[in-house]
Amino acid sequence: MSxxxxxxxxxxxxxxxxxRGPWTLEEGSLLIHYIARHGEGRWNMLAxxxxxxxxxxxxxxxxLNYLKPDIKRGNLTPxxxxxxxxxxxxWGNRWSxxxxxxxxxxxxxxxxxxxxxxxxxxxxxxxxxxxKRFIDAVKCFWMPRLLQKMEQSNSPSPHSSMTTMMNLxxxxxxxxxxxxxxxxxNPSMSSSSSPPQRKFIMDDANHxxxxxxxxxPSPDSFQFSQPLEISEHPKSPPNVFENNVCSYPIQDNCxxxxxxxxxxxxxxxxxxxxxxYDFSQFDFQTAGNGWMLDSMGDSTLWNMxxx
DNA sequence: AACATTTTCAACCGCAGTGAT
DNA sequence: GATCACTGCGGTTGAAAATGT
Numbered sequence: 492m493s494x495x496x497x498x499x500x501x502x503x504x505x506x507x508x509x510x511r512g513p514w515t516l517e518e519g520s521l522l523i524h525y526i527a528r529h530g531e532g533r534w535n536m537l538a539x540x541x542x543x544x545x546x547x548x549x550x551x552x553x554x555l556n557y558l559k560p561d562i563k564r565g566n567l568t569p570x571x572x573x574x575x576x577x578x579x580x581x582w583g584n585r586w587s588x589x590x591x592x593x594x595x596x597x598x599x600x601x602x603x604x605x606x607x608x609x610x611x612x613x614x615x616x617x618x619x620x621x622x623k624r625f626i627d628a629v630k631c632f633w634m635p636r637l638l639q640k641m642e643q644s645n646s647p648s649p650h651s652s653m654t655t656m657m658n659l660x661x662x663x664x665x666x667x668x669x670x671x672x673x674x675x676x677n678p679s680m681s682s683s684s685s686p687p688q689r690k691f692i693m694d695d696a697n698h699x700x701x702x703x704x705x706x707x708p709s710p711d712s713f714q715f716s717q718p719l720e721i722s723e724h725p726k727s728p729p730n731v732f733e734n735n736v737c738s739y740p741i742q743d744n745c746x747x748x749x750x751x752x753x754x755x756x757x758x759x760x761x762x763x764x765x766x767x768y769d770f771s772q773f774d775f776q777t778a779g780n781g782w783m784l785d786s787m788g789d790s791t792l793w794n795m796x797x798x
Numbered sequence: 799a800a801c802a803t804t805t806t807c808a809a810c811c812g813c814a815g816t817g818a819t
Numbered sequence: 820g821a822t823c824a825c826t827g828c829g830g831t832t833g834a835a836a837a838t839g840t
Contacts, residue, residue: 513808513834535825547825552809555827587828602829603807611805 510544514553518543522550523558556597563595567604569640575601576609576634580626 510518525541531554534547543550556562567575571593578589584605586598593601609629613620616628 511810533825546810548811548827549809551826556808584829598828599808606830607806 508544509546511549514557518545519553519558522554526554552599556599561595562597567596567600569637571596572604573634573637573641575604576629576637579605579609580629 521541521543525537529537529540531537531551534551536547538545538547538550541550545553574593575589578592582588584602586602586605590596590598590601610620612633613625616625618624618628
């Protein structure tokens, strides 16, 4: 153990008494009640004062990742997954920063999601998870599928969930817009029964809406409560975004232009993208392991249907 | 049912940044 | 400016749970 780690234990004479490993209910209860009375912070002192035989660090982690009342539990929604993908493409492994935009989700949870789900996909595609190829694949397949799932499960109150989720920064430009400003989700890519084709549109007022009929927009829209933020990230391929027109860079010098409000607009669905994209660059490992069918469980998004 | 393998995720570690002394 | 204590972040680990054979 390093000297720093020893220092973290703060009092060597107490080192042997410090507990490690999984927290017990009793410890959690002690921590909750202490914080309820005295608030959080000053973790080393808190640990001692609360009578916990834990390091301050351990207390902080347990509180922030598990015990804090506003922690959201359960699977990440498609909306949240989509946001993680998008924000990661901009900021990389800035888990804490990404978590700030997902209320109730912790950096640890997002990090775990990325490592266990997203990187797994990358491995199975035989591409590096941070590479441009992977980002392209995410945008061409995963994001449209997530958007479709969002649309399919368009719960009774999409407004509230998306408004919460989209409560981003205020530097002025859209992040979700890069993949959702206006493009079609073609249900043919995954379903034998075909609901009407729908479009995702974001207007100048950050209204993010879906439309089954572009002339007569449906009411199932939601609004970004603040202008969305985008920031430079070297790993992110360039997006062209002007006047709510999004062009996807799907290959070098080749863009999918979503500048079309009509039903004949260019599809962004995976099947169509497949027609355009040169997938010979991917070394798909489809034989034997069935990754496309089973790799994501309920969140199987890159399935054989889509391919 | 039993065992093996894989997946998940809570917890730990080391490091960097910051403020106080 | 040097040192120390503390906090927060990102990477990693390993036990438990889930899944496969």
